[in-house]
Amino acid sequence: MLGVVAGFDIGGTKISCVISDLSDKRIYRLAEATDSVSGPLDYTNEHSVYHGLAEQLERMLRVALIELGQPRLEAIGIVSAGPIRSGGLWSPPNIIPTGIVESHRELPRFIPLIDPLRDAFACPIDLLNDCNGAVLGEVYYGLGKGSADKSALHLAYATISTGFGVGAWDGGHLILGKDGNAGELGHIVAQENGLLCGCGNRGCVEAYCSGTGIVSNARKRLLALDEAERAMSTLYRRALIGDSQLASPSKIETILDNITPALVFEAAEEHDFVVQSVIDDAVLAAGVAFSAIANAYDPRIISVGGGIALAHPELLKPIQKEMLRHLNVDPPEVCVSPLGKEVTEHGAIAVARRLLDL
């Protein structure tokens, strides 16, 4: 029986498992909801430890191998929303185990991945954060696919999705940093004392240019308006749909809970004055981050993916224009990733194949 490699793409809501044979043909794919409910939890004095995610990966992979007739598993590549540390995830903001006891809610959360999977499958395993994984996907299967000499490539990948992150490949090397968290440019400051970010700091790029940032900026701007002004906003009127009663001050927060990134972009098409400021803020913040990418890594091209960017490629031109305002190096090109939303799955397979020097 010939060998295979497995790749996992772990997100806050979904995990996919892809399998390729050693000639790099995809032969299997399975996706399921991320399970942060059913697995066992342990506690130390310093943190909680959630074992459920590794158990889910092990189960998905065992099912895959049985369905494929038990081929030999040569390597596993894991790409996940971070932060990553010590072979697992450390307090990832979008994977929060529900069963943590009340007294341990404030402690950091560790989700081990590499050790339990190595125990289960006895093969080489590596874990990268999603943007570093995505840039590998881009190098081997996307923009860099046709380049036989990967050491001649200088490219970066930026995601504008629930969050904002970056990965960079420079002349044959993935730039990882000591813990594998290099490229966390979503948390550089775009506006001093600005909006609160999911990381706990203020004014980060991600607080303005991400799905969560766009929604919370729109909320904040609508809350700052008086009732008459608010009624002029298309976004507010859309958030009100289905809500038959007049808004009392205490109810406004609940109405604003209806705002989604999709609703914001629908209102943008109708030239909503609140949304225009939200989009302008997002473009300004992304421009700061993209110029940081260019200044830090000097790539030839920045490939952009993530749900928000893929659904709204029209954002890239103004972001590029904003980036140019902050640069005096030869600017990189900016384009939408040709791999679309599959870039991280491709990255996971690339992580596994690199372990075998394929």
Ligand SMILES: [Zn+2]
């Ligand atoms: Zn932040």
